[in-house]
Amino acid sequence: MLRLELYKIFKRPRTYISFAIITAFALVIQLALVADGKNFISFALQAVNEQFDIRGNILNGYLVTYIILQSLLVQIPLLVALVAGDVLAGEANMGTMRLLLTKPVSRTRLVLVKYAASVCYALMLITWLAIIALALSVSIFGAGDLINLKSDSFVIILKDDVLWRYVAAFGFAALAMSTVSALALFLSSFADNAIGPIMGTMGVIVVLMIFTTLDLPIFNTISRYLFTTHMIGWKGFFDDPVPYAAIIRSAVILAIYTVLFVGATIWWFNKKDIQS
């Protein structure tokens, strides 16, 4: 059944829009940095250069990858929701849900397979991002030490110590996108049209991200429980030392949200009348 779902997903031309968007986005950033990278680096290091003398291949593939990942924080969940929000609502919209559910397949299994298919899609998207951002950037700009600039400090990670961090970061991002897929699937189970779940997923993520980023006491209390706060846990792999406890806590919270969203989808879908 999973193979059939993946076949359906990857037979639709619109599935490839996400891959095209990521490619275009990464290429634009890479081209911009090829053309004007030196100015960008001197601007970014303006404050640091007053106290430190930093030399070497600063604008390297690892830094470019980090810049691309930072820039795609909001876009990637949207691209994941494009497919995950469509898996149930799209079937209802096309009218194929009726035909699917006249087959001897349990509704729970159908939800789980659809979720698994959307996670596979998210994993492929992340893998593609890794190839286009990391592999291409390193081949264009070369490898080097990674300077991770933060608001009040900076971290230098030695060249030989970077690659495993990216592998771990992409793995964590895949987990975060599984949670986004679960949210989109949940919203998809209520709708007969994919637009609602896709917009709904983005709406939830944007609103919760505002809670996460606004530094107000009332939001600080709740933001530690929001999955959006933990979606950016991958950044921890670029700290020194790596805050493993915080990363694991974030991963557990994301996993709990995933189970809750998928569980709620199964519960609702098993009692839903199919009238579309």
Place this chain on the structure above:
Amino acid sequence: MAADIIIEAKNLSKSFGKFKAVEGLSFAINHGDVYGFLGQNGAGKSTTMRMLLGLIFPDEGSVYIKGEKFGNRSRHLLKHVGAVIERPDLYKYLSGWDNLRMFARLSGVPITTNRLHEVLEIVGLKGREQDKVKGYSQGMKQRLGIAIAMVHNPDLLVLDEPTNGLDPQGIYEMRMLIQRLSKDFGKTILISSHLLHEIEQIATRMIIINRGKKIVEGDVSTLLSPEDTNINVRVGNTDILARLQATQWANSLKNTTDGELQFRMNPSNIPALNKWLVEQGVPVYEINASHSLEAYFLSLTNEDNAKA
């Protein structure tokens, strides 16, 4: 006999808000039946069919497939059923073959490639299976829908309005296909259609529902008795009425309009009636017999609506 029952609805009820779509509906479909499911728009036909297939959950009552209670935990019973509900909505961006293959894999029964070719042959889509469904006509989609419904060789086919959107040629071909599925392949068929003439020609048993309740159920041949045939006689004048009242034809006369006499009787009486009218010097311009399910259906549903 209970062993012959393929699917049975027992006391099904379903409401949407305050609207009672189906109320206490019970019926059984036996092996080999072509079972016509009739009702006006909004009578509850589609809701009932969806409850039979587990698409909609009844508020009360149960569905039994081959004697086993059907529900979310016994969806395996659907391997005995194939269905096309309302429209055969398919994956338009895939070919007919891909659609058929995909749904065949979900049917709970191992399906060979030969079987896929065989059902395409039966529904008349051989040679067009590699075309994308978005290029199919409505008739081709309906036929592919039926191929998908029957690919796993189920005992029962549930066809909800299979002639919807078809042109007269398509309707004819669909009727032939359904008759073939019943006669040549021994399928039990539950079919709803608003084209009563079609049902009349293919159904062996039928149920008529109105406002969610059963009005009548039985063998088509029994329900549509020849004695209830409508005979319309167009005559030059109706001055004959007084003489007619004193004859055997008086009991059969149901209505008179300007230049037309309407009888309800067995059509075998037409020659005798015609002879009597001619002997009475009444010019007879036209006689037609319409033994229609439509007339029967309308009389029952109108009567039921009048009671409401």
